[in-house]
Amino acid sequence: MKPYIEMTKDELEQEISALRREYKKYQAMDLHLDMSRGKPCKEQLDISMGMMDALNSEADLTCEDGTDCRNYGVLTGIDEAKVLIGDMMENNPDNIIIYGNSSLNVMYDTIARAYTHGIMGNTPWCKLDKVKFLCPVPGYDRHFGITGYFGIEMIPVPMSPEGPDMDMVEKLVAEDEAIKGIWCVPKYSNPQGYSYSDDTVRRFARLTPSAKDFRIFWDNAYCIHHLYDDKQDYLLEILRACEEAGNPDMVYKFCSTSKVTFPGSGLAALGSSKRNLDYIKSVITIQTIGPDKLNQLRHVRYFKDINGMKNHMKKHAAILRPKFELVQKRLTEELGGLGIGEWSNPVGGYFVSFNTLGGCAKTVVGMCKDAGVTMTGAGATYPYKKDPQDSNIRIAPTFPPIDELAKALDVFVLCVKLASVQKMLEEDVTIAEQS
Amino acid sequence: MKPYIEMTKDELEQEISALRREYKKYQAMDLHLDMSRGKPCKEQLDISMGMMDALNSEADLTCEDGTDCRNYGVLTGIDEAKVLIGDMMENNPDNIIIYGNSSLNVMYDTIARAYTHGIMGNTPWCKLDKVKFLCPVPGYDRHFGITGYFGIEMIPVPMSPEGPDMDMVEKLVAEDEAIKGIWCVPKYSNPQGYSYSDDTVRRFARLTPSAKDFRIFWDNAYCIHHLYDDKQDYLLEILRACEEAGNPDMVYKFCSTSKVTFPGSGLAALGSSKRNLDYIKSVITIQTIGPDKLNQLRHVRYFKDINGMKNHMKKHAAILRPKFELVQKRLTEELGGLGIGEWSNPVGGYFVSFNTLGGCAKTVVGMCKDAGVTMTGAGATYPYKKDPQDSNIRIAPTFPPIDELAKALDVFVLCVKLASVQKMLEEDVTIAEQS
Numbered sequence: 001m002k003p004y005i006e007m008t009k010d011e012l013e014q015e016i017s018a019l020r021r022e023y024k025k026y027q028a029m030d031l032h033l034d035m036s037r038g039k040p041c042k043e044q045l046d047i048s049m050g051m052m053d054a055l056n057s058e059a060d061l062t063c064e065d066g067t068d069c070r071n072y073g074v075l076t077g078i079d080e081a082k083v084l085i086g087d088m089m090e091n092n093p094d095n096i097i098i099y100g101n102s103s104l105n106v107m108y109d110t111i112a113r114a115y116t117h118g119i120m121g122n123t124p125w126c127k128l129d130k131v132k133f134l135c136p137v138p139g140y141d142r143h144f145g146i147t148g149y150f151g152i153e154m155i156p157v158p159m160s161p162e163g164p165d166m167d168m169v170e171k172l173v174a175e176d177e178a179i180k181g182i183w184c185v186p187k188y189s190n191p192q193g194y195s196y197s198d199d200t201v202r203r204f205a206r207l208t209p210s211a212k213d214f215r216i217f218w219d220n221a222y223c224i225h226h227l228y229d230d231k232q233d234y235l236l237e238i239l240r241a242c243e244e245a246g247n248p249d250m251v252y253k254f255c256s257t258s259k260v261t262f263p264g265s266g267l268a269a270l271g272s273s274k275r276n277l278d279y280i281k282s283v284i285t286i287q288t289i290g291p292d293k294l295n296q297l298r299h300v301r302y303f304k305d306i307n308g309m310k311n312h313m314k315k316h317a318a319i320l321r322p323k324f325e326l327v328q329k330r331l332t333e334e335l336g337g338l339g340i341g342e343w344s345n346p347v348g349g350y351f352v353s354f355n356t357l358g359g360c361a362k363t364v365v366g367m368c369k370d371a372g373v374t375m376t377g378a379g380a381t382y383p384y385k386k387d388p389q390d391s392n393i394r395i396a397p398t399f400p401p402i403d404e405l406a407k408a409l410d411v412f413v414l415c416v417k418l419a420s421v422q423k424m425l426e427e428d429v430t431i432a433e434q435s
Numbered sequence: 436m437k438p439y440i441e442m443t444k445d446e447l448e449q450e451i452s453a454l455r456r457e458y459k460k461y462q463a464m465d466l467h468l469d470m471s472r473g474k475p476c477k478e479q480l481d482i483s484m485g486m487m488d489a490l491n492s493e494a495d496l497t498c499e500d501g502t503d504c505r506n507y508g509v510l511t512g513i514d515e516a517k518v519l520i521g522d523m524m525e526n527n528p529d530n531i532i533i534y535g536n537s538s539l540n541v542m543y544d545t546i547a548r549a550y551t552h553g554i555m556g557n558t559p560w561c562k563l564d565k566v567k568f569l570c571p572v573p574g575y576d577r578h579f580g581i582t583g584y585f586g587i588e589m590i591p592v593p594m595s596p597e598g599p600d601m602d603m604v605e606k607l608v609a610e611d612e613a614i615k616g617i618w619c620v621p622k623y624s625n626p627q628g629y630s631y632s633d634d635t636v637r638r639f640a641r642l643t644p645s646a647k648d649f650r651i652f653w654d655n656a657y658c659i660h661h662l663y664d665d666k667q668d669y670l671l672e673i674l675r676a677c678e679e680a681g682n683p684d685m686v687y688k689f690c691s692t693s694k695v696t697f698p699g700s701g702l703a704a705l706g707s708s709k710r711n712l713d714y715i716k717s718v719i720t721i722q723t724i725g726p727d728k729l730n731q732l733r734h735v736r737y738f739k740d741i742n743g744m745k746n747h748m749k750k751h752a753a754i755l756r757p758k759f760e761l762v763q764k765r766l767t768e769e770l771g772g773l774g775i776g777e778w779s780n781p782v783g784g785y786f787v788s789f790n791t792l793g794g795c796a797k798t799v800v801g802m803c804k805d806a807g808v809t810m811t812g813a814g815a816t817y818p819y820k821k822d823p824q825d826s827n828i829r830i831a832p833t834f835p836p837i838d839e840l841a842k843a844l845d846v847f848v849l850c851v852k853l854a855s856v857q858k859m860l861e862e863d864v865t866i867a868e869q870s
Binding site: 037039040042045048049050051052053055056057059061068069070071072073100101102104105108112115116117124126127142145146149150258262263264265283286287288289290291292293294295 | 475480483484487488490491494504505507508535536537539550552561562577580581585697699700718721724725726727729
C-alpha cells in the first residue's frame, strides 16, 4: 500500500471511509480483549504448578544452616535462596536481601525510607525543599507512580536502543544536588525491550552525582526473560561496574521471580553494596521479623539451582515467542511502509513499544477501547501520564491467548490507521498538498 | 519460707550465701536456654504441617469469584480469606485488607504512611514539630521500636488488669493535639496477658481526641489464642463500639495468623472503617500489585472456616497449657510469699509479666544470662527501653521444650532471689532493722 503520507486528500478520504466501515464491524463484535498489562498467561502459570508440590507435609522444612523455616527469624533470607537469586541477578549472595513477594514494594520501601530517614546519614528527603528523579522515557508507569506519590519531581530523559541519553544523565546529576535517583529497567526495558549497552552501563557506574545520596534504581525485572535461545541481550553487571569505578554504593538492584514462577507469590530481592545493605537491615529489623521463608525454600527446592530456573524460562519463552512474533508480523503486514508508526522488536521482556504519529496515541487507545480492546493508557509510559508527543503506546502481548491477541492486534492496527488518517485530514498536511 | 522482707540481716546473709552456691552450680552447667521471645515451639509448628498439603499441583487454584490466584491482581485479598480472617478478628469481611505475612509490617506501614502523607487529608506527621503516642506499659517492644524510629514521643500509660489507665488516656488525648495514637494489645496483652474490660473498650470508643487524625492502634495479636476451653477472656469488638459511639474512623485493628499457622508464613490483616480502608487502598495500590493470594488460598483450604481455625487453636493450647502452668507452679513454689516478686497469670497469649522489687530487673536478667538463660532484655517492655522502676521482666515460656523451660525457670527464680537479697542487703532495709 502507498504510504499515507504520500496520499492525496481524496485518497485519504477514501481510505478513512473504508477504515470506518471496518471499525464499525469490530465494534459490532462486542469484543473484550486486553493488551494492557504485563501479565503472564494461563499456560505460563501452568508450567510452574510443580512449585505446589515442592514442599509437602512430609518434607523437612529445615534449611541448610539448620534453621526451621516454619518459625520466626532470618531477616534477610535463607542462604540457599540468596544463592539462587544471586545467580539470577548475577550478584554475590552476600550482597542480597530477600524480601516478600513484590519488588515494587521493595522499591516503594526504598524510596519511603529515603523520604522519612534519608540514606545513610543524609538529610531525609521529606526535609528537603525539592527532590528530583530522572525518568528515562518511555518507561514503567508504576515507577513513576511511586516517585509521583512522594512529590518527587520527575525529569524525563530520552531513551535510545542503547539506553538513556547518558550525556543528559551525566550533566544533570553532576549539576543538580536535588537529583537523588534515576529509574532504570536496564534489560528488555519496559516498554521498548531495549537493553543498555556496555558503554551505557559503564557511564552509569562512572557518574559523578552532586548528591551524595544519589542512587541508581536498577529494576532488573527481566534479567532472565529471554524469548530466544540464540538471540539474547547481554547486560553488564552494574554492581561490579560501580565497584570498579569507585562508586560501590551508588546502585540498588531490584529483581523478582514474579514472571518466573507465580506473580504475587514469588520472591523479590534487593542487591547492593555491603554498606547500603547494612543500613537497610538496620531499618527493616524495625519493620518486620522477616519474609516468608517457606516460600523461599519452595523456590529453592523446586528449581534446585540457576540451571533449573533457566530451563524453566525456556518454557516461558516457548509460550511467549509466538505472541511476540505475531505482533511483529501483524504490525509489519498492516503498518509497514505506511509511515504512520514505529515499533520496537525486542528479544526478551514483556512489551513492545509503539509510536504513532504525534498527537495520535490517546485517540488510538480510545478507539481501541470503544471497540472492546483495552490497551495501557496513552501517556502511562511518561511521568505524570503526560506524553508530550502523545505518541507512545505500550503493547503487552503476553496475557491474551494467541487467537485473542490476533484479534486485538487487528483492532489495534485498524485504530492506528484510522487515527492517523483522521489526524492527517484534520491537519490537512499531506505530501501531495505540501508540495 | 519466711518472707525475705521479714528476715534479719544475718538471715539474709545466710540466704545469699546459699543462693550464691546454688547459682554457681547452674553456671557450671553450661546451659543454653531461651525464654526471650514469643515464638511457637516445634510441636506447635508440627500441628500445622497439613498446611503444606492444602494446595498441590492437582489443585484448582481459582478462588470463589473466579480469580486465578496464581496471577497478579486482587489488591486487598481474596473474598474467602476476608471471611476467614474476618471471623477470626470479629470483623465484617468488607472492612478488611489482607496483607502479606507480617502484621508488624502493616503497623510500620500505617505509621510510615501517616508520617509521609498524613491520615485522610491531615498534615503529614513529618511536617509537624511534635507527634506523640500513648504507650500502655509494660507493653510490646516492637511497637515502641516503630514509634521510636519515627521520632514519635512515647508517653507511658500504666496498665491494670482492666487495661490502660483510661482516666489518663481520656485526659491526655483530649488535651494534646500532638497525641496521634495509642498502642494497644487489647486481649492477652503483651506481656501481662490482661484483656481489656468492656468498660475500657467503651471508654476507648468514646474518646474525644483533640487530634482529628488520632487513631487507636489495636493490635489484636492474640485474639483466638486461649489456653483453656473453659476459661477464656472475652473482648468487646472495638470497631463496632467505635461506630456506636460515633467515632467510626478512630481505630485500626491488626491481626495475623503468625501464631496460628507458621510465623513468617501467615496472613496479616487490617480491619477498619470503610473510609479508612478506602484511603489506605488508594496508597497501597502505588506500593504493591497485591499480596500472596496462594498463601491466602492455602489458609482457606486448610481451615475451611473459623471452626477449623478454632479447633486448630485447641491443639496449640494443649501444647502451651502445661508450659504456662509450669511457670505458675514454679513461681508460686519458689517465690510465693517471699515478697520479692509479683506476676500475672493469664489464660491466653504468649507471655507472663513478672515484676521484681524495684531496681532488680536488669540484675536478674543479667544474672540469668550469665547462667546461660536468655530473657527478654529488662526495660524492653517500656518505651526507650527505660523501665523507671527497673522491675518488669517478660517471661516467654512457649518456645523451649518443657524440660528446658523447667530448668530455665529454676535459674530465673534463683536469680530473682539472689538479686532481691543482694538489693535488700545493699539498701540495708529489712523489716527487722527498720523496726
